[in-house]
Amino acid sequence: MLSLQHIGVLLRDEGQPFPLSEIRRLFDSHGIALTIIEDGVAPPADLDLVMAMGGDGTALRALDLCPDIPVLAINFGTVGFLTAGDRTDLETILQRLVAGDYILSERVCLECHHPGGMVRAVNEVMVRSSNRLVFVDVYVDDTKIRTISGDGVVLGTPTGSTGFLLSAGAPIVMPEVRCLILDGINEYNFSSRSLILTPEARVRLSIGRETREPEVILTADGRRITTLSPGVDLEVVSSPKTARLVYFDQNYFFHNLTSKLSW
Structure with missing residues (x-):
């Protein structure tokens, strides 16, 4: 109490x-x-x-x-x-x-480490374009698992599964479950699916150089944090808080x- x-x-x-x-x-x-x-x-x-x-x-x-x-x-x-x-x-x-x-x-909360600093999120972290196709290389614990091409990528928490992730078609997860949820945003791929990760996973998102959008937007819980250029990396992990x-x-x-x- x-x-x-x-x-x-x-x-x-x-x-x-x-x-x-x-x-x-x-x-x-x-x-x-x-x-x-x-x-x-x-x-x-x-x-x-x-x-x-x-x-x-x-x-x-x-x-x-x-x-x-x-x-x-x-x-x-x-x-x-x-x-x-x-x-x-x-x-x-x-x-x-x-x-x-x-x-x-x-x-569970997230910490996103980007070139301009660090931001914490309760629901989700997103990288997304305004109107052009974005290519994002996704690494989990330093292993590249795939390249997502579409409007962007969202990495969220169980709390965020009833927020933006819900509209992206991700599963609803009970909020006390400890996991991370990775999904593409309007992905240009019929076979794309959400991926559930352990809370210990280190996720690196690398904005591909083939991306034609000059400035990709980074948001956390709906707040615009900064813009990212092609070739830039950011890392998202579970927050200790x-x-x-x-x-x-x-x-x-x-x-x-x-x-x-x-x-």
């Missing part, structure tokens, strides 16, 4: 109404301090939990801003697949939180598949 003494709140849109006074009143009655996390300001170092009040984008932003801190995501957005409940359940969610009636879901999300139902994943994705 978490020691809840200081909770940060990350809001989807500051112009949207949020019941912050009610939240603060409940936490005050349990001796829990509350801090609103503002854009451009470093979060306090002593946070025990971050409440992300928005959709999946807000949850991913919270995990990026506070990679060492568990996140409780409450849906004030649209789909909200990563969220633990909707805004209508807020009072019940907070009462169960302070009572310690919750579970922690721990998930995991993402931790708070839920209140052991079957939350299947509930969300049904309620959010009509599975």
